[in-house]
Amino acid sequence: MxxxxxxxxxxxxxxxxxxxxxxxxxxxxxxxxxxxxxxxxxxxxxxxxxxxxxxxxxxxxxxxxxxxxxxxxxxxxxxxxxxxxxxxxxxxxxxxxxxxxxxxxxxxxxxxxxxxxxxxxxxxxxxxxxxxxxxxxxxxxxxxxxxxxxxxxxxxxxxxxxxxxxxxxxxxxxxxxxxxxxxxxxxxxxxxxxxxxxxxxxxxxxxxxxxxxxxxxxxxxxxxxxxxxSMGTEKSAGFGFFSLSGHVERPGQYEAPLGITLRELLDMAGGVRKGHELKFWTPGGSSTPIFTDEHLDTPLDFESVGAAGSMLGTRALQIFDETTCVVHAVGRWIEFYAHESCGKCTPCREGNYWMVQVLDRLERGEGTEADLEKLLDICDNLLGRAFCALGDGAASPVMSSIKYFRQEYIDHVTQGGCPFDHRKSTLWADSGNHGSAAAAPAAPAGEEEQ
CATH class of the missing domain: 3.40.50.11540 (NADH-ubiquinone oxidoreductase 51kDa subunit)
Incomplete structure (x- = not known):
């Protein structure tokens, strides 16, 4: 395909x-x-x-x-x-x-x-x-x-x-x-x-x-x-937008049949930014468990992504290369969920708040290996116990990042803080003006905010 x-x-x-x-x-x-x-x-x-x-x-x-x-x-x-x-x-x-x-x-x-x-x-x-x-x-x-x-x-x-x-x-x-x-x-x-x-x-x-x-x-x-x-797969019919963003040469909207793979999409998007390699990515936005380069050939349909341990979600493919600290990225996501929690239920309101504290502690080099188990324990109290899916979504990147990058979390403990230079991992660094596969036309004169 x-x-x-x-x-x-x-x-x-x-x-x-x-x-x-x-x-x-x-x-x-x-x-x-x-x-x-x-x-x-x-x-x-x-x-x-x-x-x-x-x-x-x-x-x-x-x-x-x-x-x-x-x-x-x-x-x-x-x-x-x-x-x-x-x-x-x-x-x-x-x-x-x-x-x-x-x-x-x-x-x-x-x-x-x-x-x-x-x-x-x-x-x-x-x-x-x-x-x-x-x-x-x-x-x-x-x-x-x-x-x-x-x-x-x-x-x-x-x-x-x-x-x-x-x-x-x-x-x-x-x-x-x-x-x-x-x-x-x-x-x-x-x-x-x-x-x-x-x-x-x-x-x-x-x-x-x-x-x-x-x-x-x-x-x-x-x-x-x-x-x-006639498009897509037997159980995931049709087409959809695949939104590529992050460390990719040509970010944009790629309208393709369900079941296409990230490898195929990256080929059309010019690949990961020049001189770098894929580290991890999200198949459906930040509330879905992350994938790594071992999932490049996973068909992007509801069943295949689910069988691989994540969710297709909104097909928001955020691409991160090896310069990105997974602890830092997950921390930014959880800050968002903590801020946006409506506060109606205790697991989400309290769980996201405390995950932010633990992740910040790891970033500052003040954490311990026991903090990894603490994060997983909080996620266990969030998953399936929150009033809506926000709690599940917040637990997903934490649990999956520890699953695939546990050593990186431990490095934050043994090396006294984040070992990455975040100036090299910014999503706009060396990106230039690449445009997109299908760019929406700009607002005509008079429609911009005055």
Whole structure:
């Protein structure tokens, strides 16, 4: 497997890719017209047959999630798009929204019709103001063209789409915390069950999907389920963005079939930065157990990555070479999780705080070998015991780094501190301006923050 599959990024080289005119020039909204001639249940079955799995990290079958909505619930149904991309290393949804927002709007319209919803929300991080402006512009263009709004394309289907800006809390990427935030409350995870499909937004049946998941729906409607399953693997069908960052010659978005390997992606990305070699990497962002060079040929699909001891997650491939101190890198990640913990449950609130103290102690050369067991003990009290997946995510890099680089932790004890020169390991050192495989077009004049 050596070729890319540009589908969502196919028109990113157009200077007007983000406009309605530019999107329609490549067949945009044809899938919506086709979908509106079909029965909603037929659309749900089509997505099920495609094998599309959630692209937000968990990999849950999208069509199956849609099918969970109770048929006998009298409350209105809601579609919520999770665009609160905040996982360290994850950077696929923001460039997609910046370059091709209409593919999401079309996906929202089709998905809402399929689940019989007339109200959709797009929850975006408040920090990405340029993206929020672009999505709102796309929503207005679609509304003026009668692609959303009342009586869409004269079919009698009504759909209101609201773009909601979050307030910058990482925890709101968790679907139930996002729903609380949408309702105006502090973003904290809810106890499950009930699940959002039964009692979600405003205690009504709700579907929460990632941006890339919903954006993949128009292609499936336009080309069919067999087209989608012809890519990827038997259980991990289709394509997705693989976001390469860090110590790589050409970082960027590589849209490829699931099942491609990091070795193949690195070949297309020019390899690890010149003069250096791969040390460790993350297959799905900082909350997934790290991999090393021995995993270069692991197929990047949900099953293979899981069997190798990690998670595919959001396919955020952070690449680190031999100049990087794994203790320092993990310490920075845990500082982030400690800061972003909502504080609702004790294991996460206390566990991340104390892991930061232990990792800092090791970095300063004041630690002992017993601190390694202390870290693992804290992780054991975090894993599976926190209120949401944040605790599991924080434990993952600590446990996996000790598994693969235990001696490096011990070196911090025996050598009286970190043996690495961090000036040589900075991700921007010697990187130059390499661009990316699929760069999103810049905001036009007038859309930048003044």
């Amino acid at each position: 050596t070729t890319l599959t540009p589908v969502l990024s196919a028109n990113w080289d157009r200077p007007d890719s983000f406009t309605l005119e530019g999107y329609r020039a490549d067949g945009g909204y044809e899938a919506l017209r086709r979908a509106l001639t079909m029965e909603p249940d037929t659309l749900v079955d089509l997505v099920k047959a495609s094998g599309l799995r959630g692209r937000g990290g968990a990999g849950f079958p999208t069509g199956m999630k849609w099918g969970f909505l109770p048929a006998d619930n009298p409350n209105p149904r809601y579609l919520v798009v999770n665009a609160d991309e905040s996982e360290p290393g994850t950077c696929k949804d923001v460039p997609l929204l910046l370059a091709n927002p209409h593919v999401l709007i079309e996906g929202v319209a089709i998905s809402a019709y399929a689940i019989r919803s007339s109200q959709a929300f797009i929850y975006v991080r408040g920090e990405v103001l340029h993206v929020i402006r672009r999505i709102k512009q796309a929503v207005e263009e679609a509304r003026e063209a009668n692609l959303i709004g009342p009586d869409v394309l004269g079919t009698g289907f009504d759909l209101d789409v609201v773009v909601h800006a979050g307030a910058g809390a990482y925890i709101c990427g968790e679907e139930t915390a996002l729903l609380d935030s949408l309702e105006g409350y502090r973003g904290q995870p809810r106890l499950k069950p009930p699940f959002p499909a039964v009692a979600g937004l405003y205690a009504s049946p709700t579907v929460v999907n990632n941006v890339e998941s919903i954006a993949s729906v128009p292609g499936i409607v336009r080309n069919g389920a067999e087209w989608f399953t």
